[in-house]
Amino acid sequence: MTGRSPSGRATHERSRVAPSPPTVGVPNALPCIVCGCQLDDALQGIEDNQPYAGTSFVTGGHYGSTAFDPMDGSRLEINVCDPCLTRAADRRIVIHHSNMGRVSRWAGDRECA
Numbered sequence: 001m002t003g004r005s006p007s008g009r010a011t012h013e014r015s016r017v018a019p020s021p022p023t024v025g026v027p028n029a030l031p032c033i034v035c036g037c038q039l040d041d042a043l044q045g046i047e048d049n050q051p052y053a054g055t056s057f058v059t060g061g062h063y064g065s066t067a068f069d070p071m072d073g074s075r076l077e078i079n080v081c082d083p084c085l086t087r088a089a090d091r092r093i094v095i096h097h098s099n100m101g102r103v104s105r106w107a108g109d110r111e112c113a
């Protein structure tokens with residue numbers, strides 16, 4: 001819409017765009033890559049992959065992968081739900097890198113020798 005301001009200049013009122021519908025009930029978090037369960041958002045209203053009861057993992061690729069190793073700074077991100085991660089820990093198929101540089105098989109909340 002075009003009009004005139006008190007100074008006589010032409011003004012243009014932009015048509016208002018309807019706000020996006022709320023995303024409640026439509027999670028932004030990715031599903032678990034193992035079991036496929038949809039994960040809820042840990043932070044409502046944030047359009048990012050921040051799963052509740054799950055963990056996101058990011059990789060820039062891996063030497064030896066035939067699926068993803070671009071070596072260009074791009075990354076992939078996946079989620080694993082907490083039950084799948086703890087089952088994997090029980091099977092000792094998760095590696096833990098401590099903040100002290102120690103590398104070991106992760107056993108969830110338990111210490112693993």
Ligand SMILES: [Zn+2]
Nearest residue numbers: 032035081084
């Ligand atoms: Zn899962």
